Amino acid sequence: MRTTKLILLAIMFSFMGAVGEAEASDIDFQRDIEPIFEDHCLHCHGEDEQESGFRLDRRVSLLRGGDYGQRAVVPGDVQNSYLIDVVTHADADMAMPPDDDKLSDEQIDLLKRWIEQGAIWPGQMDEVAEEEVEHWAFLPLKSEFDHQTIDDFLTEKLTQSGLAYNAPADARSLIRRASIVLTGLAPTPERTETFRTSFAANADVAYAELVDELLASPHFGERWAQHWLDVIRWAETNGSESNLYRKNAWLYRDYVVRAFNEDKPYDQFVREQLAGDLMGAGDATGFLVSGPHVPAATVGQEESAIRQARADRLDEVLQTVGASVMGVTIGCARCHNHKFDPFSIQDYYSMTAVFQDIEFGSRYPELSDDHPRMKRKVELQKQLHALRKQMLKPGWGWVEDWQGYQEVRFPPKTVDAIRISFDNRWVQADEIEIMEAGKQNRNVAKPEFGTVVTDNPATHVEGQPISRLVDGVFGTKGWRGKSPPKSKTLPWLQFQFTEPVNVDAIRISSNREDFYETDYLEGMNKSQYGEFKIEARDAEGNWKPFSSTAAMKKKTAQDDQRQQLQAEIQSVITDLLVEGPQPAFLAQFVEPVETFVFSRGSPESPRDRVFASAPKLLDGNLGIEPDAAGPMRRKALGDWLVNPDNPLTPRVASNRIWHHIFGTGIVSTPSDFGKAGALPSHPKLLDWLASQFVDSGWSVKEMVRMIVMSEAFRQSSAPREDGLEADASAVLLWRFPPRRVEAEVIRDSMLLASGRLDESIGGPSYRIHNVKKRYAQWEVVDNSSDETWRRMLYQERMRRVDDRIFTAFDFPDCGQIRAKRPVSTTPLQALNLMNSDFVVSQSELLALRAKDEAGEAVNDQIVRCFELLLCRQPSQDELEAAIEFCKSQELALLCRTLINTNEFAFLP
Incomplete structure (x- = not known):
């Protein structure tokens, strides 16, 4: 019996030793790993079938991963090997094999050890995944061509299809076509007649002169700016639930107009829009934040929601860059490798790394010294400085209203501490700055100077940290103080400096973010702190007031001069806010953070870290250091985009x-x-x-x-039976393809015909909407009065708002990229062109103009209406019908009828 037990123990210890030796030994792929793959994986992820684009029969496929872009195996790194997340069911959405066939703990342990030991796969260790760019758009430009003119290329294909160009267009059609295509405005009757005369004498010379004239017109930039704004879905509101106005976003629109009018080289145009802050063109970066976004107040304070919103905003930036400059749908690689194009999820997040310093918001743009706004700023600041000196000479204090904040100014005073004692029982402030005398914008309240900020413990509100007052962050996340019920104790704030400082101003605001970010809200920039006293300690250590906002604002019979100076100061500030540099929605700059690939697009699942680059298969190395500053990343991408090899x-x-x-x-x-x-x-x-x-x-x-x-553009648009049969949509350009003009052209042409078009270039958009509450909706209140008679490019552009006239003509909502506007035909279009307030008023003005210019004869008035709207005289039949019509109807109704013709609304 004893012998038997000894034998069993010996066998047991021998077995345990063997197990321990096996656990410590190297993993053999063919013995330990391959059977797991064959039994559990290859029927769905093998050579014949690859669900989710993932193969397990090749080592290189494991290293690359499937459609989701996660590397299934990272040799030596179990934690970042997505295969382990899948087989352990740590990722419930991708648990494989399913629960009934889940791998055993022993099998999972073998896979982990195999990865730890380098994922050795005999015979495949040197295999490299070679991906070739085969799609035509990503291949280099051809350098040798059989033809050297547009028409030679086009006629070659036309000949192959048995077709040829149409006859040349007549002079009237050609000037209308060229004028609208190049400037968005129809030609005047007088310019049309002049062109017809010169065209009859020498068509080529007359047309060349016309084209040069249109290219030099300031309206060229307006027309082509609108095309660009469509693609990047630029608008002046954010498109979210609150749909807040984006303050002075129009500065970017005006930049685009200038760029096209000045014929700014397109490569420079692209560079400036990505990194204009480095190039003296800070107004160009509005391009990056042209898409919609959800503001912080709407997102809330849940950390996961904040991370998701940030990821969404970066996606908007990538959509803009991808669609407008690159012509690719890079956003499709946000959650997985692109289904069609050679862009991986790593490419997507590497591009987001380029824009990590960009945030949706406003800033004062970086403008060159010769910019008109900078010159005006210098003039007005000199005036302001002189007026302030006059106020200080007799020792007066005063309050300046800078819209978003108040600046309380007083004679310089040296203090080691300051207390601000409020008169209200409830106060709210988002930021307080204490300005050192003689130092431009030196705020000694900042924590970096060692200043300690405290508030009245008796009025302190939990969850409202005092640090928010000096963190440089404006908005609703500020500080509040509240007096206890039935208590006479009022809120105060105390600033203790590390050493005595000479101060002369205090800036305070309740929600300065509104001043920088938005406009046209009820109650915006409202003070929520009331009046206050500014106190310093006397020799005995008691707090004594040396300045009071209430006293500064109090009017007495003895201080007429102070009140006059106060009014003059405020007038200069008002001019400076309008005519000088302004905060504008052109992007804010933030400190870049590390960038990670988000598994399936979720910020809650960060995986591999990536660095700023463009798509790998397009040779996207930007040639910068991994920790390069944000502006340098954007500049490098701009250089890459316009490199001639791209x-x-x-x-x-x-x-x-x-x-x-x-x-x-x-x-x-x-x-x-x-x-x-x-x-x-x-x-x-x-x-x-x-x-x-x-x-x-x-x-x-x-x-x-x-x-x-080209002859292709100058040919007639008339249909031909052979052309319609072989190429109905005129893709081969056997005729100039006629099309309906855009909403802007219809509206602007009516204003031009009535003689009421304000042709001024640039500036703030004309308003057609109400002033609203923060979460209310914008409403169109006026889009027909004379204040709105500028080109439609300058109409206030609100997302998710129907302008009640021209939205019917496929005017974009600006929520989605519109590289190509749809063209619809609906009854609502005819109804709007017949009955809307705008069309009715313009038709009446047009009729008045015709009567004024043509005289009393109805026949002559009718002819003038045809000339003003259609740039031609009526035929005899048209004239007779119009005369009969005007016997019972007003001339204005005839104008409305002509506006509804295809001839007015289509490009010939």
């Missing part, structure tokens, strides 16, 4: 110009050059145009001129 940017830009001239691009999906987009109808021509664009110094005007000077 084929996407010139192709996309050239195609977009072609699209706006002919109505359809050579690639009919202007913002999607990927595999899901359309193939080019004339690929060789597109490459030739792109090459010409770069060679011209990226001149948009040169490209436009070359295209509109």
